[in-house]
Amino acid sequence: GVLISKRKMNKITKAAEQEAVESIKEDDDISDTSHAQAMRDIEKAHQAEAEIVEDSMLEKMKFNYEIMKKERERARLNKRGNYTPIDLIDSLDSSSGSVDFVCKVFSKEVKEFSGVKRLTLGVADHAMGAIYVNMKENAQVNDEVIESLKKGTNIRVRGVVYVDDFNKSLMVRGHYIDLLPMDELRKDTSEEKRVELHLHSLMSVQDGVGNMDEYCKLASSMGHKAIAITDHGVVQGYPEAQAAAKKYGIKMLYGSELYMVDDQLTYIFNPAKTELNSAKFVVLDLETTGLSTYYDRIIEFGAVKVERGLITQSIDILINPGRKVSEKIENITNTTNEMLLKQLTIEEAMPRILDFIGDAILVTHNAAFDFGFLQEALKRMGKDILYNPVIDTLALSRYLFPESRRHSLGALCRNMGVVYNEDSAHRADYDASVLNDVWQPMLFQLTKDNLKMRHEDLAKLTTPKSLLKHIRPYHVVVLAKNKQGLKDLYRLISLGHVEYLAEVPKVPRKEIEKYRDNLFIGSACFNGEVCNTARYYNFDRLVQICSFYDYIEVQPPENYSYLIHMGELDSEEQLHVYLQDIIHAAQKANKLICATGDCHYVNPEDKVFRDVYISAKAVGMPGRKGWYVRAVGRVAEDDLRGRVQGIRCETRREGQDPHRDMGTR
Numbered sequence: 001g002v003l004i005s006k007r008k009m010n011k012i013t014k015a016a017e018q019e020a021v022e023s024i025k026e027d028d029d030i031s032d033t034s035h036a037q038a039m040r041d042i043e044k045a046h047q048a049e050a051e052i053v054e055d056s057m058l059e060k061m062k063f064n065y066e067i068m069k070k071e072r073e074r075a076r077l078n079k080r081g082n083y084t085p086i087d088l089i090d091s092l093d094s095s096s097g098s099v100d101f102v103c104k105v106f107s108k109e110v111k112e113f114s115g116v117k118r119l120t121l122g123v124a125d126h127a128m129g130a131i132y133v134n135m136k137e138n139a140q141v142n143d144e145v146i147e148s149l150k151k152g153t154n155i156r157v158r159g160v161v162y163v164d165d166f167n168k169s170l171m172v173r174g175h176y177i178d179l180l181p182m183d184e185l186r187k188d189t190s191e192e193k194r195v196e197l198h199l200h201s202l203m204s205v206q207d208g209v210g211n212m213d214e215y216c217k218l219a220s221s222m223g224h225k226a227i228a229i230t231d232h233g234v235v236q237g238y239p240e241a242q243a244a245a246k247k248y249g250i251k252m253l254y255g256s257e258l259y260m261v262d263d264q265l266t267y268i269f270n271p272a273k274t275e276l277n278s279a280k281f282v283v284l285d286l287e288t289t290g291l292s293t294y295y296d297r298i299i300e301f302g303a304v305k306v307e308r309g310l311i312t313q314s315i316d317i318l319i320n321p322g323r324k325v326s327e328k329i330e331n332i333t334n335t336t337n338e339m340l341l342k343q344l345t346i347e348e349a350m351p352r353i354l355d356f357i358g359d360a361i362l363v364t365h366n367a368a369f370d371f372g373f374l375q376e377a378l379k380r381m382g383k384d385i386l387y388n389p390v391i392d393t394l395a396l397s398r399y400l401f402p403e404s405r406r407h408s409l410g411a412l413c414r415n416m417g418v419v420y421n422e423d424s425a426h427r428a429d430y431d432a433s434v435l436n437d438v439w440q441p442m443l444f445q446l447t448k449d450n451l452k453m454r455h456e457d458l459a460k461l462t463t464p465k466s467l468l469k470h471i472r473p474y475h476v477v478v479l480a481k482n483k484q485g486l487k488d489l490y491r492l493i494s495l496g497h498v499e500y501l502a503e504v505p506k507v508p509r510k511e512i513e514k515y516r517d518n519l520f521i522g523s524a525c526f527n528g529e530v531c532n533t534a535r536y537y538n539f540d541r542l543v544q545i546c547s548f549y550d551y552i553e554v555q556p557p558e559n560y561s562y563l564i565h566m567g568e569l570d571s572e573e574q575l576h577v578y579l580q581d582i583i584h585a586a587q588k589a590n591k592l593i594c595a596t597g598d599c600h601y602v603n604p605e606d607k608v609f610r611d612v613y614i615s616a617k618a619v620g621m622p623g624r625k626g627w628y629v630r631a632v633g634r635v636a637e638d639d640l641r642g643r644v645q646g647i648r649c650e651t652r653r654e655g656q657d658p659h660r661d662m663g664t665r
Contacts, residue, residue: 077173089129096161135174154180185221198596203237216244228253259473263508269390271456282360285431293372297321302428316429367392402467469502474529477522485518542585552586
């Protein structure tokens with residue numbers, strides 16, 4: 001064996017004891033940790049089980065709550081009685097409860113589930129509030145009642161208002177539906193009945209909202225013997241019109257409202273044999289109080305005199321018009337009333353203007369406007385009118401740039417590569433100078449193939465066919481006199497859709513002239529040539545324009561309200577003056593004057609539907625009103641007020657305020 005000293009043995013024993021103690025301690029630590037982890041795991045398991053139980057209880061509670069809500073809502077919806085009378089559908093909300101109201105059906109849908117019919121009605125009231133009513137058939141709302149619920153039927157609804165779970169919209173759960181008498185059709189109580197000669201059906205795209213059956217039914221009720229259909233540029237409404245006329249025993253007049261364009265532009269006035277390249281020109285521009293050459297006045301004359309392409313003189317005269325200039329004109333022309341107050345009158349300024357003009361060829365952008373204002377001013381002064389040759393750069397712009405949609409002076413400058421300062425524009429001196437800047441290259445372009453071209457030769461320029469699609473058309477009503485006239489009308493419609501189709505089917509005036517023997521030509525609405533002439537030109541020209549038509553239409557003043565709303569007319573008084581001029585001009589031209597309605601819907605309350613329709617993008621003008629079928633409309637012989645009252649052709653009730661009836665605002 002091995003001998004170990006006592007001292008060394010003690011060291012070994014102590015080391016062994018120490019190691020044993022540490023080993024036991026480690027075992028104790030491991031045991032304590034394992035125990036704690038086990039306890040925590042047990043606690044988590046208990047907590048998870050508690051949460052599962054709690055969630056289950058909560059879901060059960062929520063389920064019970066939803067069941068309670070549905071049962072109470074079902075009980076509320078099915079509870080009959082205690083209905084509150086309601087005047088307006090728009091006043092309903094989710095808290096309205098049981099309600100009782102009168103309405104008109106505009107849609108109906110019936111579905112059957114498990115042998116039970118479910119009915120959904122779209123209804124609206126007189127104020128155009130609308131809501132859906134749904135219900136199951138019952139003893140009161142049986143098959144017979146459901147079958148009777150057609151579009152336009154008046155009904156009384158009793159039920160409960162609620163919010164639908166699916167579409168989240170307000171609806172009515174119907175309990176009872178009672179059929180009510182149909183609306184009484186309007187009557188024409190006058191002895192002398194009228195015939196509506198201007199009417200649009202649903203076939204007037206994005207414009208008319210009345211159907212021919214309803215139109216004819218009302219006309220028959222009014223005692224009218226005939227009615228016309230004049231949709232915009234189409235005849236697709238004829239079959240329905242024919243059937244409706246036969247059904248209600250009235251005569252149908254077949255026509256259309258065409259879009260007429262002049263395919264020969266007026267490039268010059270007062271033709272002269274003067275050679276253009278050696279001529280002396282006065283390039284001029286006017287600023288005025290408005291757009292009527294007859295009723296408005298000149299406030300500024302600006303011009304440059306040009307010889308051999310060089311400006312030799314210039315002139316700019318501010319003129320006191322003798323009246324206040326509107327704020328609108330001040331903003332456009334940058335000319336204030338204060339600036340004009342101490343200036344020369346037109347009588348004082350005219351000698352300077354005439355001396356500057358001399359015998360030169362006048363060049364202006366829109367000659368009918370500028371030259372027309374000068375001529376009217378001379379007439380009012382009792383002086384001889386001008387006979388200078390005139391060139392219209394507006395018409396020439398259309399000739400040179402037929403594909404351009406705009407032909408204002410600014411647009412012409414852009415087409416010719418000439419700088420046009422919008423800030424300086426609409427002052428006569430600036431516009432005259434800029435107009436000369438474009439006239440010189442225009443002159444070169446016009447004469448480059450004929451250096452000897454004379455002023456009168458400009459009248460021979462042929463209008464490019466492509467130009468017609470950008471010329472603004474006039475509305476004109478065409479009615480067929482007989483079967484041949486109907487065929488001729490079809491030809492015009494076909495030409496518009498095949499040969500001259502643009503944004504609308506346009507028809508050249510010459511084509512209408514060609515077929516007019518079997519047609520009646522009417523002057524149409526405010527988009528017609530007659531109304532346009534009354535607004536912008538003198539009485540003599542208005543008489544001349546009236547001579548083209550077989551009859552002149554005059555419509556209720558409210559039909560022209562759009563012109564006032566858009567600022568094209570200043571007031572109703574101004575409108576009445578223009579209507580009076582149209583009537584006098586028609587009488588002087590020995591033309592029949594017809595009071596027409598330009599109807600786009602059947603009854604006044606239908607206006608809201610058309611407003612929605614035409615408020616779509618690129619349609620516009622929802623503000624126009626009064627375009628419905630009316631009773632008698634006879635043009636009176638005395639004053640304009642009498643004429644307008646006759647033209648409005650409303651059947652007034654006893655004691656009705658005539659000013660309210662005339663739409664006076």
